[in-house]
Amino acid sequence: MPMLYLTEQGAVLGREGDRLVVRKGEEVLLSVPAFKVEGVWVFGGVQLTTPAIGLLLAQGIEVCFFTVEGRLKGRLTPILSRNALLRLRQFERYTNEGFRREIAARIVAAKLENARRLLLRYARAYPGPGWEKPLQAMERRIAQVQEAPDLETLRGIEGSGTAAYFEAFREMVRGELRFEGRHRRPPRDPVNAMLSLGYALLTGEMIGKIAACGLDPYIGFYHEVRHGRPALALDLVEEFRHAVVDRLVLSLVNRRAFRAEDFEEREEDGAVLLRPEALRRYLTAYEAFMRRSPGEGASSWRERLDEQVRRMARAVWSGSLYTPFRMEA
Amino acid sequence: MPYCVVAYDIPDDRRRLRLSRVLWGMLDRVQKSVFEGELEEHQLDRLEERIRRVVEAREDAIRIYPLCPACRRRIRRIGPSPLRADPDVWVI
Numbered sequence: 367m368p369m370l371y372l373t374e375q376g377a378v379l380g381r382e383g384d385r386l387v388v389r390k391g392e393e394v395l396l397s398v399p400a401f402k403v404e405g406v407w408v409f410g411g412v413q414l415t416t417p418a419i420g421l422l423l424a425q426g427i428e429v430c431f432f433t434v435e436g437r438l439k440g441r442l443t444p445i446l447s448r449n450a451l452l453r454l455r456q457f458e459r460y461t462n463e464g465f466r467r468e469i470a471a472r473i474v475a476a477k478l479e480n481a482r483r484l485l486l487r488y489a490r491a492y493p494g495p496g497w498e499k500p501l502q503a504m505e506r507r508i509a510q511v512q513e514a515p516d517l518e519t520l521r522g523i524e525g526s527g528t529a530a531y532f533e534a535f536r537e538m539v540r541g542e543l544r545f546e547g548r549h550r551r552p553p554r555d556p557v558n559a560m561l562s563l564g565y566a567l568l569t570g571e572m573i574g575k576i577a578a579c580g581l582d583p584y585i586g587f588y589h590e591v592r593h594g595r596p597a598l599a600l601d602l603v604e605e606f607r608h609a610v611v612d613r614l615v616l617s618l619v620n621r622r623a624f625r626a627e628d629f630e631e632r633e634e635d636g637a638v639l640l641r642p643e644a645l646r647r648y649l650t651a652y653e654a655f656m657r658r659s660p661g662e663g664a665s666s667w668r669e670r671l672d673e674q675v676r677r678m679a680r681a682v683w684s685g686s687l688y689t690p691f692r693m694e695a
Numbered sequence: 696m697p698y699c700v701v702a703y704d705i706p707d708d709r710r711r712l713r714l715s716r717v718l719w720g721m722l723d724r725v726q727k728s729v730f731e732g733e734l735e736e737h738q739l740d741r742l743e744e745r746i747r748r749v750v751e752a753r754e755d756a757i758r759i760y761p762l763c764p765a766c767r768r769r770i771r772r773i774g775p776s777p778l779r780a781d782p783d784v785w786v787i
Contacts, residue, residue: 370787371785385719399721399722399732402733
């Protein structure tokens with residue numbers, strides 16, 4: 367079913383009968399039966415009327431609120447009554463150091479492996495000596511993962527492996543937009559802005575899926591539990607960052623679908639953001655990507671995400687091992 | 696997803712209004728008393744159930760035509776009533 371992304375600042379999502387209606391001033395921008403909508407993602411200053419909220423809750427439609435730059439602010443959820451037992455298990459597993467380390471090691475290994483495979487694809491397409499060093503660095507890190515005695519060490523390995531990857535990512539960006547290195551909070555160039563936004567969308571999506579299956583998205587195994595941090599969602603996002611968002615961004619940038627004039631710098635903090643029209647195009651491209659098949663079985667990337675959440679739920683429930691997503695080589 | 700066309704003829708004003716509300720909740724209005732839209736089989740069942748609750752079988756006439764994809768492509772239309780497919784995403 368279609369997703370509804372609301373980016374038009376000042377628009378109002380209301381309800382008419384069983385329909386969701388988006389208006390701006392007098393103009394009706396969209397009118398659609400609510401049951402057709404899979405989820406609603408709201409960006410920045412878009413209003414929801416109380417009747418609309420009632421309809422969304424009644425239909426079990428997931429609503430996520432993002433800032434204009436794509437930071438997840440919160441979600442609207444129907445009353446959560448599901449699966450208290452699963453959550454108790456999750457708390458139990460969280461206190462089990464061995465379980466946490468094992469899950470974390472598998473996630474980090476898969477994440478770095480996916481990054482390596484993406485890099486390898488570029489190395490094959492554009493042969494050159496520049497790829498050797500980062501590839502070797504990443505292989506070393508991947509090999510170290512299994513020996514890591516604790517989470518702290520794992521985080522160090524992941525950090526330096528990812529740094530090596532982003533070093534090479536500069537060469538993978540081949541369009542006219544420059545990428546000097548990974549910056550977050552705030553992103554300081556267009557490519558970073560697109561990466562950050564993509565990761566945020568993916569995280570928002572994960573939070574919803576995790577909550578829907580009855581797990582607590584805020585209690586993770588690899589990521590530390592911190593106030594307001596969706597640790598489990600971030601755990602599950604790791605294996606998809608490079609396979610989904612980086613590939614999406616690379617394809618958009620490298621075929622010059624986005625240009626410098628699609629971005630603007632915010633005065634307060636120098637954050638580079640997508641302009642409204644570019645944001646819409648980016649969301650459309652993201653959605654199209656998520657609906658594409660990742661190959662081997664799953665009909666879409668989104669379904670692949672679901673599968674990983676189910677695997678995590680099984681691992682939490684039975685204490686069995688979790689198998690992360692691995693990109694095809 | 697099958698594409699459905701619903702046409703009706705209802706003499707009573709109140710019932711006609713009620714029915715159009717029910718249809719409008721699940722389909723798009725393409726003509727004064729014709730609605731269309733994509734519906735799964737089970738959604739179609741739900742729609743039929745709702746319609747039955749509103750109408751008076753002795754006086755009212757309602758027809759639901761589910762179209763197969765091939766038939767849908769062969770719809771001929773004259774005049775400004777759009778033929779719409781649900782997109783993957785609405786970005787507003």
